Amino acid sequence: MTAPFRFPRFFVTSPSPCPYLPGRQERKVFTELNGQHAGELNDALGRIGFRRSQSVAYRPSCPSCNACQSVRVVADRFTPNATHRKLMRRMADLEVSACRPWATDEQFELLQQYLASRHPGGGMAGMDEQDYADMVEHSPVRSFVIEYREPSANGRPGKLVGACITDQQADGLSMIYSYYDAGPDARPGLGTFIILDHIARARSVGLPYVYLGYWVKGSARMAYKARFRPLEVLGAAGWREMPAEAAAAPAKVAELV
DSSP: OOOOOOOOOOEEOOOEEOSSSTTOEEOEEEEEOOSTTHHHHHHHHHTTTOEEETTEEEEEOOTTOOOEEEEEEEGGGOOOOHHHHHHHHHTTTOEEEEEOSOOOHHHHHHHHHHHHHHOTTSTTTTOOHHHHHHHHHOOSSOEEEEEEEOOOBTTBOOOEEEEEEEEEETTEEEEEEEEEOOSTTSOTTHHHHHHHHHHHHHHHTTOOEEEEEEEETTOGGGGGGGGSSSEEEEETTEEEEOOGGGGGSOOOOOOOO
């Protein structure tokens, strides 16, 4: 007999410095994803703004701030603009493959280079090989590592220039974490191309959304997410399309009522 579904238990972290907005504190609410219903639970929580990290689903739970908002691209309505089309032509020779969630030395080396270039001193800067393996392989849901490589030559695979840990949910692809060659000789636009590729992948299999995680009003690090439209944002009334002018709005602090 199949055991009945057990409602998950939720926990809240202690306050810690916000990594996006200086001078603020963050808290998260989280629950564990395990058992035969982990995928269904992750799908349901994803629709209400949770994100996955290994076997944990979490979302911000800050009492006096609502700056972090879940966003998703409406894949079947997305139309690439002229800049996107030019970028896709430039990247057309890249070899893209969906790999099983298994960490490799090559991936870890690329991640280290990316973090050193884009996020020096950030929360992930101290990751070692085992930390990265846990990040990739400890997934209780359907996950992939999407790899982006330079063209193969002489029977050998090309250089790895980008990767994204991606979950396939019931209603879309969730980009858990992407990283890419950000060195001085790297192809420009790799980060944008990885998102464009995920939108195309979602459309090709009939999935309506690509989840980009949290967009933080007032954070320059998150501004790029607002460039992919139509973009829906999760608020008190559910998912709504984000107006273009909202992307430029300053971060607001919500009063407790």
